[in-house]
Amino acid sequence: MGQTCKLEILGQVTAGNERLPGATIFDRLTNKSATTDEQGNFVLTGLCAGKHILEIRFIGYKSIEKEVIVPVREKIKITLEEDQTQLSEVLVTASSTARSSTQLSSALEEETLNQLHGKPLGESLQRIAGVGALQTGPSIFKPVIHGLHSQRILILNNGIRQEGQQWGTEHAPEIDPFVAKQIEVIKGAEAVRYGADAMGGVIIISPPPLHNTGGFGGAINTSYQSNSRTSTVSIATEGLLPTPSWSWRIQTSGKYGGDYNTPEYTLSNTGQREFNFSAGLGYANANSELEFYVSSFNARIGILRAAHAGNLQDLNNSIISQRPWYVKDFSFDIQNPYQEINHHLFKTSYKKNLSGNNFIKAVYGLQVNNRKEFDIRRANRGDRPAIAMQLLSQVFDVSLDHVAEKHQGSYGLTTTIKINNNDTETTGIKPLIPDYRQVAAGLFALEKINWRAFTFEAGARADYQYLQALTFTNTETLIKPDFHFYYLSANAGMRYAINSQASLTSNLSFSNRPPHISELFSQGLHHGTATIEEGLLLPNGTLKIDESLFKNERSIKWLNSFAKQSKNFSFEASLYANLIDNYVFLQPKETRLTIRGYFPVFAYKQTQALLTGADITLNYTFLQNFQLTGKYSYLYGQDVTANQPLIYMPPAQMDTELSWNIPYLSLYKSFLKARVLHVAKQARTPRTINPVDLEGNPPPNETFDFMDAPQAYTLVNLETGFTIPTGEHDITFALACENLTNQRYRNYMNRLRYFADDIGRNFIVRLSYNFYSH
Amino acid sequence: MKMNPVQNVTRMLNWSKLSVVAFAALLMACDDDPEPVNEEELITTVQVDLFQGDSEAPSATLTFYDEDGDGPLPPSFDQDGVIYTSTTYSAVTTFLNEEETPVEDVTAEIIEEKNDHLICFTRTGAVSSAVAFDEDDNEIPVGLVSVWQTANTPGAATVKLTLKHQPGIKTGSCDIGDTDIEVTFSFNVIQQPL
Numbered sequence: 001m002g003q004t005c006k007l008e009i010l011g012q013v014t015a016g017n018e019r020l021p022g023a024t025i026f027d028r029l030t031n032k033s034a035t036t037d038e039q040g041n042f043v044l045t046g047l048c049a050g051k052h053i054l055e056i057r058f059i060g061y062k063s064i065e066k067e068v069i070v071p072v073r074e075k076i077k078i079t080l081e082e083d084q085t086q087l088s089e090v091l092v093t094a095s096s097t098a099r100s101s102t103q104l105s106s107a108l109e110e111e112t113l114n115q116l117h118g119k120p121l122g123e124s125l126q127r128i129a130g131v132g133a134l135q136t137g138p139s140i141f142k143p144v145i146h147g148l149h150s151q152r153i154l155i156l157n158n159g160i161r162q163e164g165q166q167w168g169t170e171h172a173p174e175i176d177p178f179v180a181k182q183i184e185v186i187k188g189a190e191a192v193r194y195g196a197d198a199m200g201g202v203i204i205i206s207p208p209p210l211h212n213t214g215g216f217g218g219a220i221n222t223s224y225q226s227n228s229r230t231s232t233v234s235i236a237t238e239g240l241l242p243t244p245s246w247s248w249r250i251q252t253s254g255k256y257g258g259d260y261n262t263p264e265y266t267l268s269n270t271g272q273r274e275f276n277f278s279a280g281l282g283y284a285n286a287n288s289e290l291e292f293y294v295s296s297f298n299a300r301i302g303i304l305r306a307a308h309a310g311n312l313q314d315l316n317n318s319i320i321s322q323r324p325w326y327v328k329d330f331s332f333d334i335q336n337p338y339q340e341i342n343h344h345l346f347k348t349s350y351k352k353n354l355s356g357n358n359f360i361k362a363v364y365g366l367q368v369n370n371r372k373e374f375d376i377r378r379a380n381r382g383d384r385p386a387i388a389m390q391l392l393s394q395v396f397d398v399s400l401d402h403v404a405e406k407h408q409g410s411y412g413l414t415t416t417i418k419i420n421n422n423d424t425e426t427t428g429i430k431p432l433i434p435d436y437r438q439v440a441a442g443l444f445a446l447e448k449i450n451w452r453a454f455t456f457e458a459g460a461r462a463d464y465q466y467l468q469a470l471t472f473t474n475t476e477t478l479i480k481p482d483f484h485f486y487y488l489s490a491n492a493g494m495r496y497a498i499n500s501q502a503s504l505t506s507n508l509s510f511s512n513r514p515p516h517i518s519e520l521f522s523q524g525l526h527h528g529t530a531t532i533e534e535g536l537l538l539p540n541g542t543l544k545i546d547e548s549l550f551k552n553e554r555s556i557k558w559l560n561s562f563a564k565q566s567k568n569f570s571f572e573a574s575l576y577a578n579l580i581d582n583y584v585f586l587q588p589k590e591t592r593l594t595i596r597g598y599f600p601v602f603a604y605k606q607t608q609a610l611l612t613g614a615d616i617t618l619n620y621t622f623l624q625n626f627q628l629t630g631k632y633s634y635l636y637g638q639d640v641t642a643n644q645p646l647i648y649m650p651p652a653q654m655d656t657e658l659s660w661n662i663p664y665l666s667l668y669k670s671f672l673k674a675r676v677l678h679v680a681k682q683a684r685t686p687r688t689i690n691p692v693d694l695e696g697n698p699p700p701n702e703t704f705d706f707m708d709a710p711q712a713y714t715l716v717n718l719e720t721g722f723t724i725p726t727g728e729h730d731i732t733f734a735l736a737c738e739n740l741t742n743q744r745y746r747n748y749m750n751r752l753r754y755f756a757d758d759i760g761r762n763f764i765v766r767l768s769y770n771f772y773s774h
Numbered sequence: 775m776k777m778n779p780v781q782n783v784t785r786m787l788n789w790s791k792l793s794v795v796a797f798a799a800l801l802m803a804c805d806d807d808p809e810p811v812n813e814e815e816l817i818t819t820v821q822v823d824l825f826q827g828d829s830e831a832p833s834a835t836l837t838f839y840d841e842d843g844d845g846p847l848p849p850s851f852d853q854d855g856v857i858y859t860s861t862t863y864s865a866v867t868t869f870l871n872e873e874e875t876p877v878e879d880v881t882a883e884i885i886e887e888k889n890d891h892l893i894c895f896t897r898t899g900a901v902s903s904a905v906a907f908d909e910d911d912n913e914i915p916v917g918l919v920s921v922w923q924t925a926n927t928p929g930a931a932t933v934k935l936t937l938k939h940q941p942g943i944k945t946g947s948c949d950i951g952d953t954d955i956e957v958t959f960s961f962n963v964i965q966q967p968l
Contacts, residue, residue, distance in 0.1 A: 310939075310953030317949060325950045326943060376939060376952050378815060379883040424811040430843075435808050474842075476810040525844045532844050541846025593849055595817055595840045597936075597956030 005048035009068055011076040013040045015061060020080065023058035024567065028065075031625050031663035051725060053668060056080065102457050102493025102507045103188035104561045104574050106130075106617070110181050115719065115734065117766055118223035118232035118255070121177045125203065128185050129631035130574070130615035132650035135750035136170040136528065137304050138228065138260040138759050139272050140339075143173070144749070145187055146576060147611040147637050147649050148200025151516040154190070155203045158293055160347050160365035161194065163393035163418060167433070167518035169751065170528060173203075174297045174343035174369060176276035178221070178234040178253040181208040187574070187615075188559045191489035191511030192459035195414060195442050199511045199555050208238075210247055210282030210291055215240055217772035227738075227762035228271070229332070230257025249280045258332035259302075263742045263760035268328045269305040269335055274298065288352040297343040302334040307755040308376060309530035311597035315754065316691040319707050324756045336382045337527070342370040357403045365395045375527065387432065388423035409447040416440045420517070432524040432533075434471035436517045440464065446491075455495040463487050465514055469521055474542055481545040487512035487552055502564040513553040519584045519604050520550065528751055529706070530691070532592060532601045536584070541601070551606060554581040568621045575614050583609035585639075585646070588699035598695040608640040611649075625663050631655040636684065639703070644686055647703050651682035651712075651748055662722075668730070670722035677717070682709040682748045707754055713745035721766070734766040816843050817880050819870035820935065820957045824855075824863040824922065833863070838957040841873065851959065857931075858966040859900065863922045864907070867893060867935065869955070884918065890941040893917025894948035899931035900924060900963035914946045928965045934958040 013023040019040030026033045027044060029052050034042040044054075047070050057063040061080035068076060106128045108116070116124040122133045122141025133141040134149050142149050155162040155173050164174045177183075183205050190198040218237035224230070234253035241248060255274035260267045278295035306324030309315040318325065349363040368390065375386035399412030418438040422431035446459035468482040493507035515536060521543075522535040536550040537543055561574035586602040613635035620628045637649035659673040686703040721734030742761040746753040819839050823832035834855035841847060857863070869880040884891050888910040894917065895904035904922045906915035922933070935958075940951030 308952055311956055313956065314953050376941065378939065379887065381815060424808065428812060428814045430811045430813060470808050472810055478807055594844055595820065595838060595849065595955055595957060596953055
């Protein structure tokens with residue numbers, strides 16, 4: 001203190017050939033800021049000698065950071081690139097022509113992802129308004145976008161449609177979140193670009209671009225959390241090959257953790273292991289790009305021992321009891337039941353600029369997904385999986401894109417081949433879904449036109465899918481029923497830039513989805529909820545191949561949003577309504593007496609569903625160093641035909657965060673954050689029926705739940721951190737406390753809520769070392 | 775021959791469908807067909823033989839049979855012989871998988887894992903008690919052999935038999951573990967002839 005600093009930085013901000021007035025220059029070290037004048041010039045005064053990191057921001061442009069060593073001799077030049085995801089001027093960059101620009105999307109950027117290191121993908125995504133998760137315990141999170149999940153959500157992992165066993169509610173996406181530099185969620189139906197699986201939205205996982213120019217660099221990230229004693233390590237390095245224009249990246253990560261605990265007891269057998277690996281090789285010159293990428297995801301996840309209900313009586317006992325019936329001291333061991341998942345991906349892509357502003361892009365992906373689920377079994381069969389499936393899939397996509405100032409568009413073909421095999425020889429148990437073969441192809445066209453303050457877009461897609469199931473009749477005769485599905489999707493949207501700070505967007509999409517193999521053929525007992533599930537083709541519990549038993553699901557989604565962004569304040573509000581005809585869902589049908597006691601039978605049915613709601617995201621910067629961020633979402637889900645609420649819809653949620661960028665310390669990026677998450681009680685639920693009340697009685701002819709929705713809860717999280725720059729490297733340290741008050745709660749969207757509380761207080765330490773030399 | 779656009783598209787669709795199916799056929803040709811599943815862990819039958827005194831033949835047999843596990847076929851109950859009042863019966867429980875040929879006696883697996891299994895009995899009506907007789911290595915009941923005492927007055931009775939799988943956690947409590955079998959036998963207890 002007391003030291004007077006009188007140095008300054010002079011500079012100019014430009015974009016293309018234009019000078020940019022009104023851009024903000026922010027010094028992260030001192031938190032001083034300046035704004036550019038009419039000529040794009042700025043001056044930052046009162047600076048001390050040394051390294052400063054400037055952040056340059058302007059609406060509609062990508063924010064950049066620039067390192068400046070003060071004193072500087074000359075005026076520094078800063079060039080900003082336009083950002084299509086921002087508001088105001090909509091100029092679409094080459095990489096995003098294939099995407100809709102009138103859809104609502106939100107992204108988790110690198111900085112946020114860094115603070116989520118060690119978390120499963122689905123848990124991280126909950127930071128986006130309107131995105132929730134269907135959970136099975138503390139480490140299995142399935143993303144839910146505006147109330148839809150599983151086969152209605154598409155995950156695009158490094159440009160490849162993720163093909164795993166998405167249909168299962170306890171099957172989380174098989175992706176290592178450490179590969180991502182950015183995760184974007186498109187909340188509208190993007191079926192035109194990505195096919196029927198994108199009816200509910202798309203999650204785009206983008207690794208950093210391979211075409212680095214800076215040479216060798218990398219990062220090591222480590223984290224440790226006290227609850228479950230989970231350690232996570234990720235190492236990534238990248239560099240250039242001696243041959244010009246080639247660059248590479250190798251990344252690996254691992255996770256090792258034991259039992260989680262609630263405020264009152266251990267959640268026995270909820271440990272997990274993960275080992276992941278990825279490598280990329282890229283070539284780029286002025287006209288073409290070629291990429292190769294391999295990744296491997298391997299996980300073993302323990303399932304809460306007590307969450308295994310042998311029959312309705314067991315489920316009833318678990319619901320009545322305050323504690324799970326199996327609670328042991330903390331352990332790192334994983335015993336039955338557990339899941340073992342391996343997902344391997346090979347991808348190659350090629351992009352070539354053609355004459356004019358056209359380019360062609362081809363992508364091929366090969367994925368092998370192995371899923372084994374180990375159950376509690378008799379006579380030493382515990383080391384044999386109860387479910388063992390292998391899904392082999394190949395995707396091949398080609399698109400031709402053009403980018404002009406006034407119009408952009410994309411035309412393309414997408415193809416998928418899937419082969420799913422059950423290893424019943426090993427399991428000795430009838431599979432939940434049969435072996436199947438699937439071949440699908442889609443043709444799409446998308447076009448955008450910019451006219452004054454408007455952008456209009458329209459797209460259409462035609463799909464064909466061939467599905468062949470290999471299954472058995474009651475008399476154990478192999479049959480191979482096959483189906484041909486033809487379906488269309490379409491999309492029209494508009495964006496209006498009211499002024500340079502505000503815009504209005506509206507998008508109407510129509511999508512069509514043939515039922516998934518699991519919705520058609522499912523047959524078997526799910527131990528998590530002691531229910532027997534039966535597909536659309538099993539009207540009386542026995543297989544009947546009859547195409548009149550089902551129809552394609554049809555969704556019409558209307559999504560509107562208003563966004564405003566000024567120097568200190570940004571705001572985005574969206575309103576949506578999704579009307580789905582032939583919505584596939586599970587409805588109780590009968591109570592069945594078996595040798596293991598009574599089980600409710602849930603049959604897949606189709607109804608008309610309405611999902612409508614609103615999301616609000618706001619961000620307010622005040623007193624220079626304080627930032628208030630709020631994310632609020634509400635969803636109304638209704639079975640229109642039956643006139644009752646849909647089950648498992650995320651309750652209203654308010655996520656508020658106050659952060660303070662601490663200016664006094666001579667540390668870079670030091671902050672203190674408090675986050676308060678309030679989750680309301682889901683008031684709109686189907687009626688509750690105690691499991692034992694079903695014994696010997698038929699269920700009501702309506703959806704029901706076995707337990708009332710849990711009470712509302714509020715969680716308080718604190719986090720602090722800073723970065724120490726050391727030459728070309730930097731070290732970042734962060735300390736967080738989640739569920740600070742050690743609140744006991746249960747989450748409506750967690751399938752384990754029937755058995756146990758959610759997790760208690762959790763301290764997290766993160767340490768990362770960046771040695772990017774560029 | 776000139777075709778209108780609709781015919782054109784239809785032809786293209788047919789062509790694409792054909793090629794896709796041909797491609798698929800090629801792809802699947804090398805693929806093996808699945809075999810029917812041998813559900814070796816299935817228990818189709820619970821049989822309780824009730825013995826009186828030292829008799830070598832059971833005086834009554836209660837059977838529950840369900841051939842398709844979780845499937846839609848309804849199970850059946852059967853009673854052979856009569857059960858009398860004021861009688862102490864030794865009840866021997868047997869579990870079978872009758873889908874296997876020859877019929878598999880699953881009881882052997884339970885005996886082998888007796889330290890992890892517990893059979894519990896819940897009675898109502900004219901059976902006054904039903905308790906496990908045998909014990910495992912830790913002197914905790916198993917229940918494959920049990921003792922049923924009938925009431926002095928005739929009437930309807932039920933005995934619910936629950937087989938709990940409790941690997942590593944068996945304490946003698948029926949409230950923990952997973953239910954492998956839960957069957958309720960209903961029968962009439964008849965006046966003992968004088």
